[in-house]
Amino acid sequence: MEYPKLSKNKGLFSAENLECIRNDRVLFSRLDFSLDPGEILHVEGENGSGKTSLLRILCGLSPPASGEIYWQGESVRKNRGRFLEKLAYIGHQAGIKGDLTPLENLALVLKLHPADSEPDLSEVLTHVGLQGHEDVPARTLSAGQRQRIALARLLLQKAVLWILDEPFTSLDVQGRAWLQDLLDRHLKKGGMIILTAHHLLESSLPVRKLCLNDY
Amino acid sequence: MWSFFHKLASPKHFYRIAGAWIPWLGGITLLLMVVGLYLGLWVAPPDYQQGDSYRIMFVHVPAAWMSLFIYVFMAVCGGIGLIWNMKMADIMAMTSAPIGASFTFLALVTGSIWGKPMWGTWWVWDARLTSELILLFLYLGYIALQNAIEDPRTAARAGAILAIVGSVNIPIIHYSVEWWNTLHQGPTVTRMDKPAIHSSMLWPLLLMALAFQLYFFTLLLMRARVELLYRERRSRWVRELMGNLQPSPLSNNREVI
Amino acid sequence: MASRPLSAFWAILRRDLLLAFRHRGELANPLLFFLMIVSLYPLGISPEPDLLRAIAPGAVWIAALLSALFSMENLFRGDFQDGTLEQIALSPQPLPLLLAAKILAHWLVSGLPMILMAPVLALLLSMPAAATWALVYTLALGTPLLSLIGAVGTALTVGLKRGGVLLTLLVMPLYIPILIFATNAVSAAAAGLPISGQLYFLAALLVLALTLSPLAIAAAVRISLG
Structure with missing residues (x-):
């Protein structure tokens, strides 16, 4: 950077x-x-x-x-x-759509904050410890897991x-x-x-x- | 000139300057209104068609003009408050809304009273009255929005957006209601203004219009001063003014701690 | 770089359509509302075909106004509550464009079906064929207008607890020109008169709303977030 x-x-x-x-x-x-x-x-x-x-x-x-x-x-x-x-901001509300999967949530982040290189989203999810949860709606995850999706934004937004x-x-x-x-x-x-x-x-x-x- | 406006934008100076202006503005308003009413009610001749009933025009028409003027004034003040973040503009916009709604209501009531001998009924879906009714809805929506938002600054900013959107729409509403009216009723009832008005009627009308305008500004300054005192009640100059320099326990959360 | 705002636009459009699809059970609600209001007229006034034909343009359009408002309330609410709206507002992409994508998605799932349903309603109210077509045209021009204007009110009231009734108060007066021109076009078509004037007027309003309202909506969203 x-x-x-x-x-x-x-x-x-x-x-x-x-x-x-x-x-x-x-x-x-x-x-x-x-x-x-x-x-x-x-x-x-x-x-x-x-x-x-x-x-x-x-x-x-x-x-x-x-x-x-x-x-x-x-x-x-x-x-x-x-x-x-x-700027990357994570507020009180995680900014995660409960009806979308973690992958879909992060895909939108990439479009809203375009980076020069497109990172591999499933790799990022593995990094925040959400492997195996890529395809379930985010609302079925625990509060801590949802927080991890929000934190994954930090890795994506550069x-x-x-x-x-x-x-x-x-x-x-x-x-x-x-x-x-x-x-x-x-x-x-x-x-x-x-x-x-x-x-x-x-x-x-x-x-x-x-x-x-x-x- | 610019520094004068700058001074006017500061609450403390506004309070002082407005206080000095109010008696003058009020005096001139009273004078104009007395002269205008005298000319309109005694001197002007009766109308050859409507007799004396047309004389309500000297209240109705200026009220209708003011109802439009104040809405645009509100939008302009709101825009100024939005762009330059000027507290006085917010207060002006907010305090003029109830005055504007009152003028709109007055125009509706006088219009309906004027219409009674002409149409034989209190309410007719005449283009002007309908437009005025929709304008009243716009005012009431603005006031409802102001009341619903707790934080005064957010309320002012939200109101500004609404007033600007509303005033873009006012000509469209006016035009479409006029057009709707000619389709449904024919041109028989739109007899409220005449293209060629005799000068004995025009003068009192203009005087009354001016009187209403000044009345609005007098009222606006009075209301703005009150609102200002309320919003600045924690500030030093207001407490000095009220002869109370004891620190208010609520003025700042740090003093509670 | 230049295409990136557009790719964000498509991403939001896709996301909102996907969300609507995941809740497809709720998609029909505004449509049912539309249908029910229209079917109240014959019950409440008279099933007499001549009378129905006379009131049909107004009946359908008033129902359209109400169901547009009804569906509008949730346009920003979900995103506001879960914090996605603030993430959208913090994107470096132009906010008016991103919100326009949300409105387009909303119109596709709530406005477009109303247009498609219009012929059925015309049938219920025994409207002649020419008036049915006019109804479809006016809805095609008018429902996007309802969405764009309504979105300003929705954006202003999204942070308030009881925004629903307030939204109606704010937006209804602004809908009046649309109602006047649209119903008039349908009545004129039923009487065999030309309606291009009214359609041009609605189209002009639509162009005006398309250019100005996204800016007002973006400003209103920023105020509601603040």
Whole structure:
């Protein structure tokens, strides 16, 4: 993967003066951060402190009450297409169609996020531990297995920036270790991760923290 | 000029400037309305066909004009709010909807009263009345959407889309209802406006139209000020204004913690 | 690279058709609704053929409006609830195009069958042959319009708990021009008059809706996700 040069003196991905107001309540304000290749940001905060809201704002799904988000020093609002090419987001809802098989779900991901080389989908499914479940409707799978389908998107999309909302949810011990390994490898390749997680990250790399209660 | 508009977009300045304007706008509205009504009800001669009953036109026609104007105004404000993310534009669009619906309702009621001596019944599917009824539906849909969405910003943005789609449709609706009407009823009932109106009737009509326009803006500023106070109730300037600088316990969740 | 937005368009179209096929039991519901409303008219008014013939254009078209609205409610709901809609919105492909694929799929499974069923309904309401053809033409031009305009309302109300009635309030007034021109064309055809004017008007509306409504729908979906 190639990483573009920075045009301004700030991180590859940065946010300035973000404010989020939900139903008349200020969840956070004056939030700034910047993230460089190889860095992981762990967003912390109590329930209702706006973790999910922050992640959705960073993806561009919901507009912040004020503030601006930059990718390569350019405002994301103005260059949405170029930003989205580099972004993978896994939210609370897995984004999996229960009536489609895992293979069919992933085939759509490939069309929505075209990569230069078409990966072998069944190989990817084997990689996330879903071999033998290629042809059953996703709704018959367990929550952990569905989460694995969602995580398989990370392998397909070739994104630089991963924004993950509670990615460890409903994974078993092996699944968590596997995901931790995947995150580490992404960082070593120069990727960037922003995530929320209830359990402590056992990353071998330094983890930056952002506590929403402070903003 | 530009900096003036910029100032107007900031809530605090808007509140002050609008407050200074309201008495003037209201005064001129009152003056125009008194003169317009006097000219229309006493000075203008009776119509050779309709006698005195046509005089309701001085309320009906301006109300109908306003009902259209306000919908377009709402769409323009909504568009401005959508593109430039301007809070005042959102508030303007939202607060003008009930005023517009009221004008539409007034146009419907006066139209029906006007029609009673002409048609012998309170309601006829006349093109203008039908268009006005559909416009009322559009307003009510907009208000219902605003009420259904809790977050004020989302409500404003969703309302803006609806108002823009609606105002693209208004000419189409108007044209098709007109066309439908000529097919079904013939041209006998569309007697509400005359191509050549005598100046003794035209002047009061124009004065009343202007008075209604200014009335709308007076009302809009008053409502916008109230809405603004409510939305900014946590902000410093509103609390200063209300002489209450105690930090409100709900103003920020961090203060609860 | 240039063909990629189109391949995403086909992928979504295929996916939605596949999903509809996996739920083929539900496919008939809007059609049954359409049929039942039409059959209420003879029962509720009179089975007298002359009277039926007079009200038939309006009866069929009002039923079409209602069943279009009825089926429209679920256009974005499933995707909104399971998070696929946000994944679609986060695709670098143009969102209006992707949503247009969803609307096309929806029209293929709900609008197209209504057109095919129109001759049967015409028969039930003793419409003459010329009017039956006019009904088919107006439905062919009108049902895509119903889908495109209705999708704006659906996109605006998808995040709301009780969106169904609200959707009707928002969209019904916008359907009125379609109703007027379509029913008029059918009545005119029954009277042996030319109907090309009405059809041109509907076609013009369709072109207008095809160009503008995907943009409004995309904007509305972004607002509902936000």
